[in-house]
Amino acid sequence: MKVLVVGGGGREHALVWKISQSPKVTKVYCAPGNAGMAQIAECVAISVEDIDGLLTFAQQEGIDMTVVGPEAPLTMGLADKFRVAGLKVFGPSRQAAELEGSKVMAKELMSKYNIPTAKYAKFTDAGSAIEYIKETGAPCVVKADGLAAGKGVVVARDEETAINAVRMMMEDKAFGQAGDMIIIEECLEGEEVSILAFTDGKTVVPMVSSQDHKRVFDNDEGPNTGGMGAYSPAPVYTDELHRQVMEKILKPTVQGMAQEGRLYEGVLYAGLMITKDGPKVLEFNVRFGDPETQAVLTRLDSDLVEIMEAVIDKRLHEVNIRWKPEAAVCVVLAAGGYPGSYKKGDPITGLDDAAREAIVFHAGTGLQDGRIVTSGGRVLGVTALGPSIPAAIENAYKAVGKIHFDNMHYRKDIGQKALRHL
Incomplete structure (x- = not known):
């Protein structure tokens, strides 16, 4: 079969590397790809946001499965367009992808289905957000509602930093429309863990745990980045925590999304804080994490293409996923x-x-x-x-x-x- 991987970063290189190992695969394309991917796949110069261009390419080349790396094309409805055209695609619909595309929507879903997360308030104007900060104090976390390439979150240890973050997002429009609405939430203390899971909208199969390093400098100092490294497994994530995360977070999220008419299929990424009160959700992402994928997929002992096909065909319950002990x-x-x-x-x-x-x-x-x-x-x-x-x-x-x-x-x-x- 022919597979198209959409994206051009480290996560996509890991996906191309793993997909190309499948005996089912004869050719891998990536759009737009990079110099590393070009060594094992054919790169095509189509932007991840050129949905029509990607669809035309997939139809002309007879692509059997498209795998979407980044969040932007998913929130733009790439998966919907491909499905309507009768093409197999691994990734959630536009409505399901709103779980990452809108922090407010994610918070409201968690609130409705009792999924543990930080307390929050949402704002559409800077004045009332600043007033709220002065009333409630710091530390707090200021988040742009929309997509900001992993940079739309400011952990503010003092009121001045929090207020500056509000102004940067809402007045200076540092992230464009993503900052038209913001949320301010309590600052959770603990250790972070990333749990990625395969789901076909019913069955949820978690991958091995990992931990990302968001800050640019050693000892978690400096500004947030897209991620400076990761390791797997995360020893902080015990068997007991795993049971809690499955029962209180992953399953209720997938079931809640289905009840909201937003059937979720693909990879669900839960960014968690392990607090003294148990695991709480910091954020959901609607795709493989970067750089967690690089650590997690190198440990996968099963055929990734078989797993993805099972997700697309709604038969994930039939698949046994194996992991390397390393x-x-x-x-x-x-x-x-x-x-x-x-x-x-x-x-x-x-x-x-x-x-x-x-x-x-x-x-x-x-x-x-x-x-x-x-x-x-x-x-x-x-x-x-x-x-x-x-x-x-x-x-x-x-x-x-x-x-x-x-x-x-x-x-x-x-x-x-x-x-x-x-």
């Missing part, structure tokens, strides 16, 4: 200046040497005069397996040491939180 660690190599402005076009060296130690997933890379160069903020996701988390950390950083580009920046502490539990 741990995985992904370290993101970013361009200097990220998540702010950064330079592009710097040559990258050492990739072949690093590939002997780890799997190097490309995120923001391009080809220039036959050389691989930087073309994004997050450039590479160096991912290694090991018999334990400390071994996987060592293997990943050994590979990182072989790669170089100008002003390369990465966190030195990916996976350290896990060691506290071991």
Whole structure:
């Protein structure tokens, strides 16, 4: 079969890498792809938001299954258009994708179905939001309602930071229309865990746990990014917590979405905070996480294409999903200046040497005069397996040491939180 993967980042490279291992697959295309994906798939220059262009390509090429990486095309209704055209697509409908597309909608769903999350208030004007902050105080979390590429969340330790965040989102329009409505919520304390699950709208099958590292600098300092690294499994996530998450969060969310007429199929990503009162939802995403996917998929021992087909055909209950016992660690190599402005076009060296130690997933890379160069903020996701988390950390950083580009920046502490539990 022919598979089209929509997207051009590290998550999509991991998807292409895993999909291409399936004996069912004869050819993989990616749109728009990147320099790493081009080594194992055919890249086509179609933007992820060009829904009509993607549909035309899929029809002309006789694509058997389309897998959507990023959230934007899902919230724009890509899956609906493909289904109407009779094409198989892995990813939720536009209505279901609102779970990530609107923080307010997600909060209202959780409130209605008693899914544990932080207390919140929503606002459509800056004045009343600032008034609320002055009344309730800090710390608090300010979130843009719409999509902001993982950057529309400010954890404010003091009132001044919170008020500045409101002004940035609502008055300065830092995230455009995404900040027309905001929510302010209580700041949950604890340790974060990412739980991704396959679901066909009825059956929910969770993947192995992972933990993302959102802040740009070591010790969780600096601004939020799209994610600077991840590891799997997360030792903080015990069997008892897993039982609670299944019964109180994942199953009620999928059932609640079905009751709301928003049947959910694809991957459901729950970003959780493990608080002293148990697990609570920080956010839902409607697709594979980035960089969690790089760590989680390297541990998958089953055929990903078979799982995706079972989701599409509403027979997920028939599939037995197997995982490798090894741990995985992904370290993101970013361009200097990220998540702010950064330079592009710097040559990258050492990739072949690093590939002997780890799997190097490309995120923001391009080809220039036959050389691989930087073309994004997050450039590479160096991912290694090991018999334990400390071994996987060592293997990943050994590979990182072989790669170089100008002003390369990465966190030195990916996976350290896990060691506290071991």
